[in-house]
Amino acid sequence: SDCGLCCVREARAAMTSPGNIHVRHLLGVNDKRERVVKASRDVTMNSKKVIFQVHRANKDNKEEVLSKAEKDLAATTEQHMSRLVKELQGTDFWKLRRAYSFGVQEYVEAATFCRFCRKGSLLGLNEINSTLAPLSDQNDEPLQINALDYLLGLADLTGELMRLAIGRISDGEVDYAQKIRRFVQDIYRELTLLAPLMDDNAEMKKKMETMLQSVMKIENVLLTFTAMNDHGGSTGDGNHGRRLRRT
Amino acid sequence: SDCGLCCVREARAAMTSPGNIHVRHLLGVNDKRERVVKASRDVTMNSKKVIFQVHRANKDNKEEVLSKAEKDLAATTEQHMSRLVKELQGTDFWKLRRAYSFGVQEYVEAATFCRFCRKGSLLGLNEINSTLAPLSDQNDEPLQINALDYLLGLADLTGELMRLAIGRISDGEVDYAQKIRRFVQDIYRELTLLAPLMDDNAEMKKKMETMLQSVMKIENVLLTFTAMNDHGGSTGDGNHGRRLRRT
Amino acid sequence: SSMESHFGEFIVEMEKSGNIRERIRSLASEIEATNRVMHAGLLLAHQPLPIPEVLKKAESQRGVLRDLYGRLAEILHECPGQYYRFHGDWRSETQTAVSLLSFSHWLETGSLLTHAEAENKLGLDTSEFGLDIEDYLIGLCFMSNELPRYVVNQVTNGDYDCPKNVLKFLTELHSAFRMLNLRNDFLRKKFDGMKYDLRRVEEVYYDVKIRGLAPVESAQDHITLDGG
Amino acid sequence: SSMESHFGEFIVEMEKSGNIRERIRSLASEIEATNRVMHAGLLLAHQPLPIPEVLKKAESQRGVLRDLYGRLAEILHECPGQYYRFHGDWRSETQTAVSLLSFSHWLETGSLLTHAEAENKLGLDTSEFGLDIEDYLIGLCFMSNELPRYVVNQVTNGDYDCPKNVLKFLTELHSAFRMLNLRNDFLRKKFDGMKYDLRRVEEVYYDVKIRGLAPVESAQDHITLDGG
Amino acid sequence: SSMESHFGEFIVEMEKSGNIRERIRSLASEIEATNRVMHAGLLLAHQPLPIPEVLKKAESQRGVLRDLYGRLAEILHECPGQYYRFHGDWRSETQTAVSLLSFSHWLETGSLLTHAEAENKLGLDTSEFGLDIEDYLIGLCFMSNELPRYVVNQVTNGDYDCPKNVLKFLTELHSAFRMLNLRNDFLRKKFDGMKYDLRRVEEVYYDVKIRGLAPVESAQDHITLDGG
Amino acid sequence: SSMESHFGEFIVEMEKSGNIRERIRSLASEIEATNRVMHAGLLLAHQPLPIPEVLKKAESQRGVLRDLYGRLAEILHECPGQYYRFHGDWRSETQTAVSLLSFSHWLETGSLLTHAEAENKLGLDTSEFGLDIEDYLIGLCFMSNELPRYVVNQVTNGDYDCPKNVLKFLTELHSAFRMLNLRNDFLRKKFDGMKYDLRRVEEVYYDVKIRGLAPVESAQDHITLDGG
Amino acid sequence: SSMESHFGEFIVEMEKSGNIRERIRSLASEIEATNRVMHAGLLLAHQPLPIPEVLKKAESQRGVLRDLYGRLAEILHECPGQYYRFHGDWRSETQTAVSLLSFSHWLETGSLLTHAEAENKLGLDTSEFGLDIEDYLIGLCFMSNELPRYVVNQVTNGDYDCPKNVLKFLTELHSAFRMLNLRNDFLRKKFDGMKYDLRRVEEVYYDVKIRGLAPVESAQDHITLDGG
Amino acid sequence: SSMESHFGEFIVEMEKSGNIRERIRSLASEIEATNRVMHAGLLLAHQPLPIPEVLKKAESQRGVLRDLYGRLAEILHECPGQYYRFHGDWRSETQTAVSLLSFSHWLETGSLLTHAEAENKLGLDTSEFGLDIEDYLIGLCFMSNELPRYVVNQVTNGDYDCPKNVLKFLTELHSAFRMLNLRNDFLRKKFDGMKYDLRRVEEVYYDVKIRGLAPVESAQDHITLDGG
Ligand SMILES: [Mn+2]
Numbered sequence A, B: 001s002d003c004g005l006c007c008v009r010e011a012r013a014a015m016t017s018p019g020n021i022h023v024r025h026l027l028g029v030n031d032k033r034e035r036v037v038k039a040s041r042d043v044t045m046n047s048k049k050v051i052f053q054v055h056r057a058n059k060d061n062k063e064e065v066l067s068k069a070e071k072d073l074a075a076t077t078e079q080h081m082s083r084l085v086k087e088l089q090g091t092d093f094w095k096l097r098r099a100y101s102f103g104v105q106e107y108v109e110a111a112t113f114c115r116f117c118r119k120g121s122l123l124g125l126n127e128i129n130s131t132l133a134p135l136s137d138q139n140d141e142p143l144q145i146n147a148l149d150y151l152l153g154l155a156d157l158t159g160e161l162m163r164l165a166i167g168r169i170s171d172g173e174v175d176y177a178q179k180i181r182r183f184v185q186d187i188y189r190e191l192t193l194l195a196p197l198m199d200d201n202a203e204m205k206k207k208m209e210t211m212l213q214s215v216m217k218i219e220n221v222l223l224t225f226t227a228m229n230d231h232g233g234s235t236g237d238g239n240h241g242r243r244l245r246r247t
Numbered sequence C, D, E, F, G, H: 001s002s003m004e005s006h007f008g009e010f011i012v013e014m015e016k017s018g019n020i021r022e023r024i025r026s027l028a029s030e031i032e033a034t035n036r037v038m039h040a041g042l043l044l045a046h047q048p049l050p051i052p053e054v055l056k057k058a059e060s061q062r063g064v065l066r067d068l069y070g071r072l073a074e075i076l077h078e079c080p081g082q083y084y085r086f087h088g089d090w091r092s093e094t095q096t097a098v099s100l101l102s103f104s105h106w107l108e109t110g111s112l113l114t115h116a117e118a119e120n121k122l123g124l125d126t127s128e129f130g131l132d133i134e135d136y137l138i139g140l141c142f143m144s145n146e147l148p149r150y151v152v153n154q155v156t157n158g159d160y161d162c163p164k165n166v167l168k169f170l171t172e173l174h175s176a177f178r179m180l181n182l183r184n185d186f187l188r189k190k191f192d193g194m195k196y197d198l199r200r201v202e203e204v205y206y207d208v209k210i211r212g213l214a215p216v217e218s219a220q221d222h223i224t225l226d227g228g
């Protein structure tokens, strides 16, 4: 009975040292992973709401809707991302990554979407991470979103931008749609170089395919809407009509 | 603008009537499904703990370990199943079934496992449901576990019984293992008749295959351990040895 | 044995619900057939026929549909609280029915068939067996998918008023949908498709306008469109 | 553009971690090769050879293994906090290493290689780069899988003491495992396998006993066995 | 043993049916090759060539096809009542053949190749070995899939009459199909796809008409369309 | 139009065959239910019960099965020459029925249910509607899959004669199958699986024999085995 | 033992071929990385940039690629007659390289990169280590897949000449492929996909032409198309 | 066009290699049939028959096999340097052939069929068309898979010498394999499976020995085993 006890005794001893999370997990005492999963689900849900909110924007209500979305995003950060920040430190970032990765990806999607709609530019990973820093008063190693989750979130962003582009075109904002096309083409091109370098790139590979579909949807819509701007039949007299709506 | 408003107005009106959960869900206000998922995850985790606890039982500590497991099961019922009971009523049972089904199945697995170890008999669905009744003081329609989830949980039970049987044999309790064999064969036979009648039986079909594997594992272990009881070589003089340990 | 009698109860129960499901499926396939007939009638809208004539065929099916939903309701009354257990067996047919009813309603009145009106046309009461809101909304998306084709054919048939009216209707419908928080994947995907319908109708409207075929717009029209 | 420079940073980062992964994988395959040599040595335990001779070969690899884990630790020191990022790339090899070390330890001492001893044999310090507990436990399960074969061959080779000792060891190990709350699927499955090993060893023990080949048991032995 | 003599009876029978299947498969792959050549010829229809020149190549294969089906019929006569046993081995090729024959027939005559005409072109007699109705109908669906591309290319090549004619043909075909009560199977799926062909042709007709490129319609045209 | 009248001809024919298919499918699902009950009865063979009791339940379903096949035959008589058109709709159920009938026949008599006996038990006559040979053979493969489990349980229940008898039966069956020149298809795959059944039964027989539990063989037994 | 000495002979040989394979795989992954950079460069073709600027980046990789294939050739010279032994390890990368080189060649010259030119650009000599014809053809299919997207973007960027030129090129390529008698394999599947590219380009050309955006065709153009 | 003339060059070449592949595949399926017959003969080894009788059937196929490989060699001589291009089409059959030849060789001589002997039996010369080493080794693994079954049945049939001999042979073979540095591929996987064969044979030897059924070992036996 020595053998058995030594093993368990060891495990029990490890339980008392709070840093050694894997032993405690094994003994079923530690439910950190479960709490991380729950926080991640909340982040996902709220990020999705922010994204949908942004889609409601049009020329007239843009400022109002965007401000609201940004406020909701900030609330998500403070209420839910903060829970992740509190749970995770050091080695957890990688050990528990699968438990929070989806939430963080959706969060990146929401944050970069807001930024694009506000400024037309790409929100960098450093900027996101710097907004997370103040949430961790107790840790010396605050949660840093890793590049993989950031890039996976960015891949999803292109789907939202596709929806946005088609919506903008319906609202007549063709130039804005052109801008989105350019932005999305650039992201796709950059990710073409990056995707194969990423850890375990099967997930990213799948997203690359979806992304190409999104890029092509934007391109195809723009084809009929800008280039194909009809000149009034084969006589081709038109310098009026929709083209006037662009400026 | 009439058209749009009427639709949304209607939805908004529906929100104010608390019973109409699907509209509120659609408008993103209602997070009942999310709360149900969370409660279900907790039920799953705690039921798994109960099952593992029961596996620790042997001839010497049986009473102690089983009592502890039953206490833990009761705690799971009170703390976590009660949350499901509070959230769910009437039409929710079926509308939200996918959100809680896994948790309930695991709970059924744990409860029937405890009962078998205690009394060697099958815990019926009615009995389980009657323990849930007192948890709902407010509803007139308290949560009833449906037959599908009960049967799916029962299918998983056979996997645990297989582990139990092999463990019991190693501990020399061959007769107990024979009893398990019989019990599991009976369940398998009854479910053979039932499985094809169940709603959406793909899940059950898969479990039937796993179950057959479990049954055969028990049968094969018992083959070498009882029938093959060696009589001391071809002289076959033995009426002693392991056979004596059975009684 | 007691185990046999215990499982025996389940067999009875499962056979009962299997029976209900079978009856529901059979009804659902009758609904589908009715939808097909109604659809065939409404397809005439793409040809140069007077609207009343088009609607006549569709209307004749409305009674059949109402009757079928009545029988569906009866079955569901036998198993209270199990609406959503069997929902998957008729929901796709119901979505199609909504799309057809709302299309013919729009042809007739130019306005949107509301949720309450849809329930009414199907003879449903909200108490036990109502029209699921998502089914209603998906049905509207399906209807929207028909509109570009309708506009194209109407213009081909010489009706140059049509694009403007459809555009106005669709713009409003689209912006109403935008208010909803659609997390449901299927509905959201369908709604994404509506954007394409809107774009196509807009395109036809401009085709017509640029060639001076559209009737003269008033200033008010412009505002509504821009704000859409 | 600024986008290019932003993504450029990621490329550098990914190339760096890709490089680390490659080095780790290359080390892992060296560990695997070392394990194979050590395993080949320990396989001699199944033949009628004196234990010290069997252990000699395995021992000679221990230095190599320690060296390889030293190099692994160095790489991981380059990227602090990323132990679990790359864990998947060496964990299976580490489990095998634990199984081999604990088997040879048991052959030598008859007792279980503790977690601390395993870390020590691999030259790991718990501060940054320790031995993951699950890997350690899975390694023990693998070792347990070897024991039935060992017992069978020892009896064939005429050592009738062996079954009893192994049975005692395995019974204790098994009951120690039972104390853990294994929710990890892989580990639990491996642990389930241990029950079969136990059963097989018990069977051999009875085969030997029934034929009067086993040395005489004292009453005390009986008690321990029954309680296992 | 008696078991062996019992199985001996099966050997001959299985050899025989295996042999028939092999010969049928080999014929089916010859039919497929012939279809490919015919298809290559008909693809020229998408280029600005006179129709008779396009049809020439296709026509030359008709004899080959007829000959192949003649040999297929011979094989089937060897095993009466087993038409449907081997049907799966040639049905997909037959569907393709129908689609090609009906497309070239339409190019030539502007009318639908009837079931009887199709059987006739393939040299089949209805008594023993006829053309399965579903295969015929699926072949028509495949033909319909070619029409949008044909229309687009004809318009590009300057033939502005084409869309209207195709539209009329396809509208009639589509509404004839709608009379059938199709089960939820492959044919239904193919037929459901036909509506996309119809829609695309309508779009092209719209493009041509709104630009004033389509020839002026007479009152008579209108009537024909109404009845479609 | 003429197209419509042409398609009109198909309606009746498709309705007719659709109707037949529906009736066949409904019968097939009744056969499946009957098989299920018979299967549940035969599962009792794995428990320590007297064979006659086990067979009783299975036997009671045989009449039902015969009746169902009678109704199937009637339907097929309505459409001569189309046996194989609908074969796919009942073949899998027939294979299961054969496996169950041949298992219970073996339990009762210890011999193989021949093709003719199988047809007889199902009430089929070979003239129009016989039992397809492949279905019969696949059914035998399914039966073979049940035997290892049966042997294991019989030995556990104390019947040490069983392995030898089953082994003899299975060896003969396997070598009879090997005479057939199977194509690379479903039957071949099923037959390839039979060797695992054989191997498992050999193992159990070995276990029984090496422990001296098997009854002593007479010289006659040897001869029979040699010829197997 | 003699067995060991016999196996000893294999060690050297397997080491040698294993080593070659490893070096080839490492080269293949370098080729893949080079392809990636070249691909990213060519993606700029979809944006409104002057062609020479687009080609610059791709061109810079051509030297790298040539160098890598040079090293691959060297390895293969070490083991004559074993080209196809290791072919699977680099063929997919070579197909991609061909698709990229032929796309950039087409952008530059408007003509097809021939097999000889492709070999030349990769620095291969046909004597020992040539470019497998199937790899070349598959590479062309991949290139064809890029063209529809290119056409769409060029038109959006205001180049209305592009569709006609691409259509001419693709029509010729497609009809050249059709001359080959392809087996039912990967190449055939890829080629079958080419028809969708062709159809899409036809559609874009149609869009441009019906809107009067395409430049007026001369009679000469017609003739060339006819011969395509 | 120039494109067509360019593709014209490929036609001949592709036809040629397609033709070769077809002939090779047809030969491979003849080899497979021969293997089946040989296998059926060797299966008798599991029954209580004298070895020479068992070998007779297998031997009669050796000429057929040799002839088939002769024809294969001829085809490969037509296309020098392309051995590995078509290797995939016959390798699995060759592995089976090696497994059968080495099993019958072992039955006859008790020793391992060497690589050179295998080539010789297949009539291959090493210059152009030799036996790939991996195929040879995989064939040996397949043979090893048959041995446990053989041992079990031999013991059942009363031959208690057999386990010891097989164990000695398999132990040597296993340890010879272990000298090879196998990559993570199919061969490695097959070799890893060999340890289960070894373990099973050890178990049977244990069963025989503990019951005193094994013949008494001489000192010499011991020494041989030690060195294995
Ligand atoms: Mn998204």
Ligand SMILES: [Mn+2]
Binding pocket: B109, B156, B157, B159, B160
């Ligand atoms: Mn479980």
